[in-house]
Amino acid sequence: MFRVLVSDPISRDGLEPLLEANNIEIVQKNVSEEENLAQYDALFVRSATKVTEELMNQMPKLKIVARAGVGVDNIDVDQATRKGIIVINAPDGNTISTAEHTFAMIASLVRHIPQANMSVKNREWKRSSFVGSELHGKMLGIVGLGRIGTELARRAKAFGMRVAVFDPFLTKERSEKIGVEKHDFEELLTQADIITVHTPLTKETKGLLNKETISKTKKGVYLVNCARGGIIDEDALCTYLENGHVRGVALDVFEVEPPEHTRLLEFEQVIATPHLGASTKEAQLNVAYQVSKEVLLFIQGKQVTTSINLPAMSDEAYQKVAPYDSLAQKIGSFLSQYMNQPVQSITIEYEGTAAEIETAYVTKSMIASFLKQRMDININTVNAGVLARERGIQFIEKVSDQNSGYSNSMKVTIHGEQTTSEIKGTSIPHFGERIVSVNGFSIDFHPSGHLLYIQHTDVPGVIGNVGRILGNHSVNIATMQVGRKEKGGEAIMMLSFDRPLDQPILSALTELDEIVFVKAIEL
């Protein structure tokens, strides 16, 4: 049974993909009210639940956190990554709703609609107190031209506004295509009549509009924040509202939510909504449906596509990666079992078509498989890189420019404290993966099942002796491959069996004079 805890109010209809699947239990209850957090495999949240390290520690089975929305600033993604917990979000399900809400806030702000509404409800008729400004012909400054910023720009243009944009990642071509003016931050500050922010909350964007930057804006500017509390510094807003430099402010989000102690709400010129950007039936259905489908993919062992802490990959892209992923896991596990010593660095080299895929994912998969043999914690592609680095293991990814004759290949070299080992494999369409070289010995075997690696001297009779000992122990050899570099020198043997080999058999083999090294490997 896969157990899902839905902590914030999330559309039940949007959970349909999970509700219809078998063996999934969904509990809709806030984390603060759930006594047995340890039983859950997945946690669904919106912005209210804070997914802290402490909460994750109370959920040892947690494998995936699904944010039914965009911003993940309420989730400790670094800690989730360390613990191997996948974090996903619903990147575009609430874009339109949030853009529409922002536009509604802008229109309300310049026409004083909330204040006028209150006044009329108080039985007043003060028409001259609420004279507003037209949007037509004014310049809207958008900070962050992502999904929401772009939709907002389209709406502003339809109202005859000029749209100036600051976004460090915006190309000239894209700004021309959308029909907005690309500016630097300073220009936008000094020219815009209304400034609205649409970036995530990060170290860089926290306090982006502060005492210093707001002082550069036009006198009488309107400021809007429907992205995240803290992108516009609240103390600075109070200062400039008090001295009249900022004419009005529209806020959907606050540094602390609910905003119990902020002075901002005391200003007549501030209009506010309680984080309603994504609160439409449509957006809530979209985001819940998006993350439910993703979680279902995860449960089915398929590739999730909207992960924050995994390389983004569509299911289609994963189909191309899958054969190499499988090969990488086999090589990682093989080398980890074979090299029983501390490791300093791992190098993975891709050649041919293997170099054309999402190699970062495959590298992490190989490292995860390597570490799994050595560590008794949850290791996967999410936390493999972090855990390897924490243990002082360097990993290097290379694309080989050599042509070794295979249409694709993957070579993994591990530098251990005492020795270095290396395995090369290839994936053959419709045939599966093959290991084609071990420590420079050419060989050809399918890396699967109960294997035995033997290093020996290339002398007559050794194969017979090995066969005799195995036969004496009633062990049937399923497959056998040999490889050598030169006649009479060192050689290797790779055998596979229908069952694992016991220690007495391995000891008997080791006692043969011509045998240098024996290692049973389970893949």
Ligand SMILES: NC(=O)C1=CN([C@@H]2O[C@H](COP(=O)(O)OP(=O)(O)OC[C@H]3O[C@@H](n4cnc5c(N)ncnc54)[C@H](O)[C@@H]3O)[C@@H](O)[C@H]2O)C=CC1
């Ligand atoms: N009020 C609400 O209910 C909602 C709020 N949001 C907030 O809106 C934010 C934006 O959402 P989307 O447009 O979907 O995200 P997005 O990722 O599509 O766009 C963010 C944009 O910000 C830009 N950016 C990043 N750092 C920047 C910087 N230092 N200066 C200027 N631009 C910068 C990026 O290049 C990107 O284009 C979310 O992160 C979330 O916090 C999102 C949905 C609902």
Ligand SMILES: O=C(O)C(=O)COP(=O)(O)O
């Ligand atoms: O999607 C986002 O980033 C939002 O801010 C929406 O938040 P919510 O899901 O409404 O709590």
